[in-house]
Amino acid sequence: MKSKNHMKKLVTTLLICGQFMITTQMFGQTTPIEERHAVCGTVSPGVKWEEQFQKQIESFKEERAAHGASSAVITIPVIVHILYKTGQAVGNTPNISAAQVKSQIDFLNEMMAGTDPNKSSLPSAFKSLDGGNTNIQFCLALRDAKGNTLTEPGIERIDLTKKGWSDPSTFTTFDQITGLFDDKVKPATIWDPEKYLNFWTGDFTTKSYYLGYAAFPMGTDLIGLDPADVGTTTAQTDGVVMGSNVFGCKALYANGYYYTEPYIYGVTSAHEVGHWLGLRHISGDEVCGDDYCGDTPVQSGGNKNCANGLNWGCPSYPFQANKCGSGKSPNGEMFQNYMDYSDDKCRSLFTKDQVTRIQTTMAKGERRKTLGTHGLCDNNIAPTATFSADKTSGCGSLTVQFKDESQGTPTSWSWDFGDGSAASTQQNPSHTYAAAGNYDVKLTATNQYGSTPVTKSKFITVGAGSIYTPVKGGPATNTEVGAGAAGTVVRGLLFDVVNPCILQSVKVYATGAGDRTIEVLTGVGGTSVAKKTVTLPDGESRAALGFDLPKGSYFITVSTGTINLYRNTAGAKFPYAIADLINITQTDYKDTDPNYYYYFYDWEVRKSGCDVSNGIDNEKYEDAAVQVYPNPSKGDLTITLPSVASSTDVCIYTIIGENIYKMDAVNNNNKTLTVDLSAQPNGIYFVSVKSGNVITTRKFAIAK
Ligand SMILES: [Zn+2]
Numbered sequence: 153m154k155s156k157n158h159m160k161k162l163v164t165t166l167l168i169c170g171q172f173m174i175t176t177q178m179f180g181q182t183t184p185i186e187e188r189h190a191v192c193g194t195v196s197p198g199v200k201w202e203e204q205f206q207k208q209i210e211s212f213k214e215e216r217a218a219h220g221a222s223s224a225v226i227t228i229p230v231i232v233h234i235l236y237k238t239g240q241a242v243g244n245t246p247n248i249s250a251a252q253v254k255s256q257i258d259f260l261n262e263m264m265a266g267t268d269p270n271k272s273s274l275p276s277a278f279k280s281l282d283g284g285n286t287n288i289q290f291c292l293a294l295r296d297a298k299g300n301t302l303t304e305p306g307i308e309r310i311d312l313t314k315k316g317w318s319d320p321s322t323f324t325t326f327d328q329i330t331g332l333f334d335d336k337v338k339p340a341t342i343w344d345p346e347k348y349l350n351f352w353t354g355d356f357t358t359k360s361y362y363l364g365y366a367a368f369p370m371g372t373d374l375i376g377l378d379p380a381d382v383g384t385t386t387a388q389t390d391g392v393v394m395g396s397n398v399f400g401c402k403a404l405y406a407n408g409y410y411y412t413e414p415y416i417y418g419v420t421s422a423h424e425v426g427h428w429l430g431l432r433h434i435s436g437d438e439v440c441g442d443d444y445c446g447d448t449p450v451q452s453g454g455n456k457n458c459a460n461g462l463n464w465g466c467p468s469y470p471f472q473a474n475k476c477g478s479g480k481s482p483n484g485e486m487f488q489n490y491m492d493y494s495d496d497k498c499r500s501l502f503t504k505d506q507v508t509r510i511q512t513t514m515a516k517g518e519r520r521k522t523l524g525t526h527g528l529c530d531n532n533i534a535p536t537a538t539f540s541a542d543k544t545s546g547c548g549s550l551t552v553q554f555k556d557e558s559q560g561t562p563t564s565w566s567w568d569f570g571d572g573s574a575a576s577t578q579q580n581p582s583h584t585y586a587a588a589g590n591y592d593v594k595l596t597a598t599n600q601y602g603s604t605p606v607t608k609s610k611f612i613t614v615g616a617g618s619i620y621t622p623v624k625g626g627p628a629t630n631t632e633v634g635a636g637a638a639g640t641v642v643r644g645l646l647f648d649v650v651n652p653c654i655l656q657s658v659k660v661y662a663t664g665a666g667d668r669t670i671e672v673l674t675g676v677g678g679t680s681v682a683k684k685t686v687t688l689p690d691g692e693s694r695a696a697l698g699f700d701l702p703k704g705s706y707f708i709t710v711s712t713g714t715i716n717l718y719r720n721t722a723g724a725k726f727p728y729a730i731a732d733l734i735n736i737t738q739t740d741y742k743d744t745d746p747n748y749y750y751y752f753y754d755w756e757v758r759k760s761g762c763d764v765s766n767g768i769d770n771e772k773y774e775d776a777a778v779q780v781y782p783n784p785s786k787g788d789l790t791i792t793l794p795s796v797a798s799s800t801d802v803c804i805y806t807i808i809g810e811n812i813y814k815m816d817a818v819n820n821n822n823k824t825l826t827v828d829l830s831a832q833p834n835g836i837y838f839v840s841v842k843s844g845n846v847i848t849t850r851k852f853a854i855a856k
Contacts, residue, residue: 189456189464190357190398190415191493193326193365194427196437201368202444205430205512212512222287226514229293229528230257230306231343232351234396235320238313246321246355246396248409250304255405257290257306259418260425263490263500264288270500275469277483281447283507288429288514290349291529297344299536299559310341312354320356329356329365329393339388346522349428350391357395357411363420364394366427369517390519392424414466414495422490422499429520430513431506434491435461440476445505448489449481455494463487466498534602535560537595545613547762549847551584552612554593562597569593570612572801587803587842588616588762589811615762615809616838616849622656622758625730627720630661633749634723638663638716643750644709646676646738652760653733655682655699659754661718662688670752671711672699676740678707700760707740708752717751724749733757762809764838764851775848780839784853787830791839793823800843804829807836817841829854 216222236247243249262268266284274282292306302308312319318332333352342350357363367385397411401418410416435451436442439461442450452475455463463471463485470484487494490502502510513520527533535558542553556565556579567576569583570591576583585591591612596605627633655672662668671683682699710717724747728736734757741748777794791802796817802825804813813827829837832854839850 189458189493190361190363190395190411192420192423192427192433193329193362194368194424195365196427196432197368205509206444208516209508209512212515213508215515225287225289226523227289227291227525227529228523229348229525230290230351231293231296231308231348232306232353232399233308233310233337233341235310235312235317235337235352235354236396237319238311242309244407244409246353246409247309248353248396248399249405249407250307251405252400252408253307254292255401255408256399256418256421257292258404259401260421261289263419263422264290264425266501268500270497274488274500275483278486278488278501281486281501281503283502283504286502286507286510288510291525293348293528294531295528295533295560297347297528299533301561308341308343310337312337315340320354321358323356323360325360326362326365329354329360329362333393334389338391342388342391345387345390345519347526347528349425349523351399352391352393353396353399354393355396357397357415362395363398363415364392364424366392366424368427369430369513369520387519392421392428394420394424414497417496419490419496419499422502426491426502426506426510429510430517431491431502431509433460433462433493434486434489437461443491445503445509447503447505448491449483449486450476451481451485451487451492452476453485453492455487458493462493464493464495466495532601533560534604535562535597535599536604537562537597537606539593539595539606539608541593541611544611545615546619547615548588548618549584549586550612550614551582553580553582554595555580556595556597558595558597560597561599562603563599565598566596567593568595585612585614586847587801587840588614588805588809588838589803590614590809613809615764616805616840617762617764620759620761620763622756623731623733624754624756625734626658626728626736626753626755627724627749628754629659630718630720630753632753633720634747636718636720636722636749639719639750640715642709642711642715643719643740643748644707645736645750645752646705646707646740646742647734647736648705649701649703649734651733652700652702653757654760655697655701655734656756656758657694657696658752658756659692659694660688660751661692661753662690663716663718664714665690666714666716668695668710668715668717669712670695670697671709672701673707673709675705676707681706683711694754694756709740710751715751719751720747720749721745722747730755730757731759733759764807764849775841775843778839778841778848778850780850780852784855785829786856787828787832787854789827789829789839789852791825791827791841793817793825793841793843795843796821796823797843800841803840803842805838805840807838812837830856 232253234248240247264286294305295301317336320332323329367390370385397409398415398420400408402410402416432443434443434448435453437460439452440450441461451461452472453461453463455467456465458464467487473484474481488500490499537558539557540555565579567581570593571585590610592607592609593611594605594607596603667685667687669685672681684697686695726738739748739750779792781790800817802815802817803811805811834854834856836853841848
């Protein structure tokens with residue numbers, strides 16, 4: 153029933169139905185199963201939302217009149233986030249089976265296609281109003297948004313116990329349900345709502361009597377309106393929440409986890425998806441209210457004491473004809489509509505006007521108009537290649553462990569390491585870069601449907617020289633500093649990095665084995681620069697850190713967990729200098745007692761970058777006959793080679809490892825190379841001659 157002149161604010165809660173039942177319970181009456189009536193918790197948006205939506209409907213109708221009704225079916229990928237508790241096995245528990253999920257989507261698709269078998273009992277007066285096929289279908293997603301194949305199509309199982317979330321099976325109120333789902337579960341687990349319909353199932357129906365609730369669509373024009381008028385659906389809360397035991401169709405899959413009659417045939421899903429696509433309850437949430445559909449009869453409701461103009465049970469047709477006024481509903485109330493509360497088997501249609509609202513939402517609604525399969529329900533997709541490495545920079549000869557992270561189930565791989573070496577077909581190869589330089593790395597991942605390569609430009613940087621020899625400093629042992637015992641408070645040491653360096657490790661003394669998180673901050677209470685959780689044995693051990701630290705002032709501490717590390721309460725003699733790299737200046741307890749020392753002993757530190765003073769490698773890899781002159785050069789450089797082996801590369805690098813010259817000496821058949829470097833700025837450079845396994849490096853300067 154439609155009455156534009158009587159648009160009212162329709163923010164309505166449906167607690168009346170629910171409270172009726174809970175009150176019955178509270179008075180201790182034994183409520184027969186068949187008298188337990190459950191409700192939907194969806195809160196409809198207000199009148200401003202409806203005003204905008206009506207404009208969109210008019211616009212949609214104009215487009216439909218101009219271009220003809222589209223018969224294209226939009227298929228929307230579904231992800232069902234199944235909440236369960238630790239110990240609940242897949243199957244006959246809230247951890248519902250894939251077969252139960254499939255039964256729900258299959259029957260939802262029947263209802264959306266207008267082929268619900270229960271239509272056979274529709275009276276002819278309502279058959280003529282049947283909207284038939286909505287042209288909306290749902291498919292269980294085969295892939296996540298990154299293209300990874302799902303173990304179970306359309307299903308993500310979430311152990312709520314491990315997440316520390318409340319147990320919904322204890323819930324008795326709607327606030328508890330939304331408190332769990334809208335505040336915690338949805339923001340933590342939602343998949344891109346522009347690509348998926350997110351369902352969440354939780355075991356809350358049995359005590360709360362709530363079947364589910366849905367997020368209404370936002371319209372593009374609605375953003376910026378008062379949330380009280382338009383609802384509060386966001387990209388973090390979009391989707392449909394349903395009781396675990398009403399998500400499924402017992403007629404299609406009998407052995408699942410089901411609530412009691414009459415809610416076990418999967419019709420709740422059509423009702424909630426109806427809301428998600430812009431439909432209100434058929435009553436407009438009040439007695440003789442307005443759902444803004446001209447072909448749904450106005451209804452007074454109240455069957456089996458249901459409030460808000462809705463009906464429970466399954467009345468006899470015609471039901472309450474003209475109860476809202478003479479001539480207003482000559483065929484009675486349409487309790488057969490999915491947007492009423494009547495029994496699952498009693499409902500079987502959306503009307504034509506309801507289907508128009510649904511299609512308007514799909515054409516214009518925010519986070520609805522983008523929906524389509526995006527290939528997420530298709531099997532025949534080429535993989536998307538991507539990868540990572542255990543390190544991307546180093547000195548001299550650098551061995552890198554690569555890791556394939558391609559999405560979309562590749563079956564073969566081809567790696568181009570960028571240094572001219574043969575391609576690898578391993579999934580996770582290890583490769584050694586023998587010479588300094590910046591290297592592009594390309595991975596091609598392939599399956600039967602094709603391949604998509606990815607190239608990471610200058611992904612690996614190898615500097616000439618070798619890593620600097622680590623040095624140690626600070627108090628070598630806990631006894632060097634003086635008296636002390638295990639400390640249990642978050643305290644630490646202030647220090648300066650004088651030259652960029654890597655804090656490789658520190659010695660600690662633990663009282664009790666376990667994890668400690670060691671963190672470097674920009675100061676006490678500052679921002680985190682580096683952080684690592686280490687598992688320590690009881691007693692003395694060395695914690696490997698690998699913190700790469702630029703010049704600056706820092707604070708190192710144990711930031712989380714049990715501390716129980718030895719510290720000194722006397723005898724500290726700051727500062728402690730570690731070569732020309734680090735200066736440990738004080739503790740954060742200095743104002744109370746400057747003689748304390750906290751937690752970290754015998755620091756192992758090495759300078760950042762590569763040490764070129766001794767050449768790239770040790771002497772056995774040096775060919776003394778390689779000569780480079782003049783040095784310093786004014787721009788012209790001559791390189792003489794003792795021999796030209798079958799594979800001899802000559803490269804010139806800047807001091808930061810940038811390759812500015814490369815030649816294959818064999819192909820140039822030349823034992824003496826003359827190189828013009830006049831365009832290069834003054835500075836220190838390196839010539840690297842790689843002949844077979846022998847690498848020779850010569851340092852020279854350009855001084856013009
Ligand atoms: Zn509802």
